[in-house]
Amino acid sequence: MNYISTRDTSVSPVKVSAAEAIKKGLAYDKGLYMPESIPALPEGEIERLMTLPYEKRAADILSMFLDDYDYDKLLADCTEAYSNARFPGGAAPVVNIGNNIYSLELWHGPTCAFKDMALQIMPRLLSRALTMTGEERIAHILVATSGDTGKAALEGYKDVPGIDIDVFFPVDGVSTMQKMQMTTQEGENVRVCAVVGNFDDTQSGVKTIFADAELAEKAEANGFFFSSANSINWGRLAPQIVYYISAYCDLVKNGDINNGDVINVCVPTGNFGNIFAAYIAREMGLPLGKLICASNSNCVLTDFIRTGTYDRTREFHKTMSPSMDILISSNLERLLFLLGGAEITADCMNQLAENGKYTAPESVMTKIREVFCGYYCDEAETAATISKTFNECKYLADPHTSVALGCVEKYKAETNDNTIVVVASTASPYKFGADVCTALGCALDSDAPADIINTLETASGTKAPMPLVKTLTMPVRFTTVIEAPDMAKFVFGE
Ligand SMILES: *Cc1c(COP(=O)(O)O)cnc(C)c1O
Numbered sequence: 001m002n003y004i005s006t007r008d009t010s011v012s013p014v015k016v017s018a019a020e021a022i023k024k025g026l027a028y029d030k031g032l033y034m035p036e037s038i039p040a041l042p043e044g045e046i047e048r049l050m051t052l053p054y055e056k057r058a059a060d061i062l063s064m065f066l067d068d069y070d071y072d073k074l075l076a077d078c079t080e081a082y083s084n085a086r087f088p089g090g091a092a093p094v095v096n097i098g099n100n101i102y103s104l105e106l107w108h109g110p111t112c113a114f115k116d117m118a119l120q121i122m123p124r125l126l127s128r129a130l131t132m133t134g135e136e137r138i139a140h141i142l143v144a145t146s147g148d149t150g151k152a153a154l155e156g157y158k159d160v161p162g163i164d165i166d167v168f169f170p171v172d173g174v175s176t177m178q179k180m181q182m183t184t185q186e187g188e189n190v191r192v193c194a195v196v197g198n199f200d201d202t203q204s205g206v207k208t209i210f211a212d213a214e215l216a217e218k219a220e221a222n223g224f225f226f227s228s229a230n231s232i233n234w235g236r237l238a239p240q241i242v243y244y245i246s247a248y249c250d251l252v253k254n255g256d257i258n259n260g261d262v263i264n265v266c267v268p269t270g271n272f273g274n275i276f277a278a279y280i281a282r283e284m285g286l287p288l289g290k291l292i293c294a295s296n297s298n299c300v301l302t303d304f305i306r307t308g309t310y311d312r313t314r315e316f317h318k319t320m321s322p323s324m325d326i327l328i329s330s331n332l333e334r335l336l337f338l339l340g341g342a343e344i345t346a347d348c349m350n351q352l353a354e355n356g357k358y359t360a361p362e363s364v365m366t367k368i369r370e371v372f373c374g375y376y377c378d379e380a381e382t383a384a385t386i387s388k389t390f391n392e393c394k395y396l397a398d399p400h401t402s403v404a405l406g407c408v409e410k411y412k413a414e415t416n417d418n419t420i421v422v423v424a425s426t427a428s429p430y431k432f433g434a435d436v437c438t439a440l441g442c443a444l445d446s447d448a449p450a451d452i453i454n455t456l457e458t459a460s461g462t463k464a465p466m467p468l469v470k471t472l473t474m475p476v477r478f479t480t481v482i483e484a485p486d487m488a489k490f491v492f493g494e
Contacts, residue, residue, distance in 0.1 A: 158187025
């Protein structure tokens with residue numbers, strides 16, 4: 001299986017192996033790597049996978065895309081990544097919440113957000129890729145985070161051979177819990193640093209380092225090269241295909257559906273990675289009907305699916321579902337490529353870079369609308385959904401999941417389609433405890449994380465996940481605060 005760039009318009013595009021695609025992240029022409037073709041699930045595969053535990057399902061599905069990886073090593077990596085120790089509640093359990101809606105809980109990992117599903121396995125895939133491609137340098141991962149990604153990357157990359165990681169967060173731009181999660185991080189190869197300013201300052205700082213040829217040479221001289229952990233890497237996307245197939249297997253196994261029945265999927269969407277993985281699973285032959293793309297007030301994708309124009313030149317809203325506060329959904333590029341080809345993709349992406357918007361050809365939009373539909377929930381609707389879901393279904397959902405649940409309701413009202421829907425539940429409600437408490441109408445004594453956890457436990461009758469509780473008492477290891485222009489110095493230990 002070879003990988004090609006979404007922007008390569010030549011008759012015979014440049015091809016790289018999966019290992020190379022994972023090591024490089026971004027293609028040479030700034031496009032994203034895509035498999036040359038999407039493998040089909042073999043006849044009888046659902047019945048076969050149904051009998052297997054998650055780690056075997058993961059290794060078997062990943063090996064269809066990463067056929068240059070040794071299967072036994074892949075299985076060993078998946079077994080470690082998705083072990084009970086790391087996912088005590090199961091890797092991706094499916095919970096029936098009533099009204100033909102199922103919650104696919106993707107947040108039972110070490111950081112209590114769905115990014116763990118990819119970031120527990122991706123560092124292992126990268127580490128193998130370094131060996132497979134004869135790489136002798138250390139991969140030095142740089143991450144700018146507004147909260148969730150940083151912690152999930154730290155947990156994933158800690159103590160992985162051949163890799164170091166620095167995570168930068170805006171000093172006043174993350175929640176108290178998120179800050180505690182990062183500054184107490186364990187591991188010999190990790191560093192965490194606060195940067196004065198907001199998330200944009202931090203992210204610009206990291207981008208500047210990536211783009212600086214002199215710094216790249218200096219890294220080379222020091223025996224390392226810079227690499228990124230963000231969601232445009234195929235190594236982060238491929239593991240996300242697994243849980244849609246796994247969820248389908250579990251629904252059949254539990255007798256909720258018959259094998260072959262079509263189900264819908266709804267995904268709270270930011271960078272379009274998670275929902276694109278569902279699309280790949282559908283292309284592989286998984287019986288998925290509609291893919292419902294759920295957004296918050298930053299509804300750039302809802303507008304795109306409805307109008308065909310992607311326009312990022314709009315007001316940015318800070319919401320209670322911050323991981324979806326995104327105006328450039330990078331992985332949409334992959335969908336454009338699959339449905340429109342490299343020429344259309346390159347053209348749209350150039351327009352986006354130059355004008356902040358593009359209009360996709362109607363032929364492509366027709367194909368997109370056959371599969372996708374888009375809805376969004378504003379802040380009041382999201383809060384109302386948190387409260388309604390808890391009161392009517394006895395299910396405690398975080399704000400991101402609630403955006404999706406609210407969109408499912410809108411979809412059902414508009415279409416009268418009562419097909420079973422699997423909703424990707426992307427974070428533990430305890431990660432966004434203050435907003436969940438407020439939505440449930442319970443008063444908070446203080447904004448201290450321990451108080452928030454206590455209040456939510458009492459109000460909901462549920463228990464906070466252990467990793468979050470543990471964070472409250474862990475020693476702080478990282479206290480450095482720097483100005484954005486000093487980030488390169490920090491990276492080189494100066
Ligand atoms: C990252 C994230 C999302 C958005 O996922 P994408 O793959 O970027 O679309 C949604 N919810 C939570 C909690 C996240 O951390």
